[in-house]
Amino acid sequence: MAAEKPDVLLVGHKKPVIVGGLEGNVTLHKLIDAADKDAFLKPIADKVRAIAVSYTSERIGPEFMQRFPKLEQISSFGVGYDHIDAKWAGAHGIVVTNTPDVLNEEVADTALGLLLCTVREFPQADRYLRAGKWLEKGYPLTKATLRDRTVGMVGMGRIGRAIARRLEAFGVPVVYHSRKPQDGVSYKYYPKLVDMARDVDTLMVIVPGGASTQNMINAEVLKALGPRGILINMARGSVVDEPALIQALKDRTIYSAGLDVFAKEPQVPKELIEMDHVVLFPHLGSASEATRAAMDRLVVDNILAWAAGKAPLTPVPETPPKR
Ligand code: NAP
Ligand code: 8YV
Numbered sequence: 670m671a672a673e674k675p676d677v678l679l680v681g682h683k684k685p686v687i688v689g690g691l692e693g694n695v696t697l698h699k700l701i702d703a704a705d706k707d708a709f710l711k712p713i714a715d716k717v718r719a720i721a722v723s724y725t726s727e728r729i730g731p732e733f734m735q736r737f738p739k740l741e742q743i744s745s746f747g748v749g750y751d752h753i754d755a756k757w758a759g760a761h762g763i764v765v766t767n768t769p770d771v772l773n774e775e776v777a778d779t780a781l782g783l784l785l786c787t788v789r790e791f792p793q794a795d796r797y798l799r800a801g802k803w804l805e806k807g808y809p810l811t812k813a814t815l816r817d818r819t820v821g822m823v824g825m826g827r828i829g830r831a832i833a834r835r836l837e838a839f840g841v842p843v844v845y846h847s848r849k850p851q852d853g854v855s856y857k858y859y860p861k862l863v864d865m866a867r868d869v870d871t872l873m874v875i876v877p878g879g880a881s882t883q884n885m886i887n888a889e890v891l892k893a894l895g896p897r898g899i900l901i902n903m904a905r906g907s908v909v910d911e912p913a914l915i916q917a918l919k920d921r922t923i924y925s926a927g928l929d930v931f932a933k934e935p936q937v938p939k940e941l942i943e944m945d946h947v948v949l950f951p952h953l954g955s956a957s958e959a960t961r962a963a964m965d966r967l968v969v970d971n972i973l974a975w976a977a978g979k980a981p982l983t984p985v986p987e988t989p990p991k992r
Contacts, residue, residue, distance in 0.1 A: 675976050676716040678737075681723030681746070686962050690969030691721065695976055710736060719975055721968055722746060722753070729753040734763060742981065744971040746964055747955075748772060748827070750985055751878035751905060759988040766971040766981045770827055771963040772955040777831035779929065779954045780873060780903045781839075784820075787899055787927030787948045788813045788871075813899065813924060815841060821869035823862065823886070824876035824904065825851045832873060832903075844869060847876070866893035871901070878905030886910060891917040898923035903954055906932035915940045918947060929954055 677695040679687065683702075691697050698717070703709030717737045722729060725747040731754055734740060740763050745753055748769045755765045786792055794808045802808075820836050822829050822845040833843045833856065844857040846865045851858075859865035862885060866872060872894060876882045886900065886909040894900065900923060902909050911932045917923045919940070927948040931937050934952055941947055955961060971982050984990050 675718050676713060677719045677721060677972060677976075678710075678713070678717045679721050679723065680729070681727045684723050684746075684965050686965035687721060687723050687746075687968055690966065691972060694973060695719070715739065718742070719744065719972055721972055723965070723968065725749055725752050727752060731757045734758060734761070742766065742972070742975045744968050744975075744981075746968050749877055749905060751907070755985050755987040763988065764975075764981050764990050765985045765988045766968075766983050767985050768964040768967040769983055771967055772960050773827050773831045775957055775960040776828045776875075776903065776954040777835055779950070779956075780828075780832045780875065780901065781835050783903070783927040783929055783948060783950055784871070784873065784899075784901050785815065787901060787925055788815050788818070792948055793945060813897075815839065818871045818899075819844065819869045820871045820873050821846065821859070821865040822856070823847075823865075823872055823874040823908075825854055825856070826875070828903070829873075829875045830854070832875060848881075863890055863893050866890045866898075867895075870895070870897045871899045874900070874902045874904045874908055876904050876908060878907045882908045884908070884910040884913075886914070888913040888917065891923050894923050896921060896924060900926040900928075902926070902928045902930055904930060906930045906934055911938060918944060 674696045677691060677697055679697055679699045683699055698713050700706060714736050715738060718739045719742040722743060722745040729743060729752060742764045743753060743758060744766045746768055748767050750765060750767045753765055758765050790811050797808050819842045822833055822843060825845040825847050836843050844859060844865060846859045846862045874886060891913060914926060915938060918926060925946045929950040930952055937949060941949060955964065967983065974982055981990050
């Protein structure tokens, strides 16, 4: 007799790679289809043994996880997993997996794009041309250039290293801050973020979100970065004290900012939208079809490995697998 297919709950949009990869291999319950979520979950809660999460905007906390007494694994889309209480999951024997590495190069490309756009004002120049202003006179020379800058990386993990490699190829000096020196990294290390901010003129933020990084880019750090300072945030909106950043941009404590992420995205503060000396991306880091498909595929492969009784492919450090 064929083994029974395990019950898996899909939280989030029905992305074709995820649904196509899971259906047929597991019994898939799609929460998004439910008009009444509580009524939908009640009869299946005792059967669900794994959850697939298709977007990082879906919050998965203890209250949700404890509805499923047989829950063994949560396979989440995205390398960042600050939307999941992984500590609680680990303490309750639930393995959480994410989608690292398959997006490193794409996100690093976006980071360099955002840095160049911010330093050399490319989006502003594009708006200038479309408004017909070039017919009157050329776009003003930019005050900022990458040629005299040093980038302080806040975070030097998988994606941080891919960004640093690109900066090296651009001839830009790199230093970094993280909680401890990173293995195999020879760039100058700063144990204190504020000291690094004082020594550089450009910060590139690529750390995880969550409690340990909440508002780490605060008024003190922005003041240390100074009036030539450019902040690029590729990490999470929660890492930057957004009101402090808006104030620092308004009073020119720093020069400019390039932001891919926001505290309450997709809501972006009106003050930022109205500023011409910032560049704002709608969380584009990994947003190509190919990279998103690779991330979706890894969500599927983590579930299929679990369903086959194998070790998860990419468990997060808070939830070491037992089998
Ligand atoms: P990773 O390999 O885990 O690297 C994280 C780096 O941050 C490490 O160097 C780590 O070093 C450092 N770090 C962690 N906590 C810190 C803290 N409290 N203070 C200072 N440094 C800290 O992660 P990754 O794969 O590079 O991804 C990084 C993050 O980028 C993700 O978690 C996600 O939030 C964000 N991301 C954004 C996009 C986008 O579309 N914008 C796309 C992908 C990822 P230590 O642990 O030694 O401190
Ligand atoms: C996601 C990301 O695509 O992987 C991450 O942590 O931030 C992005 O790659 C984004 O969160 C959209 O959901």
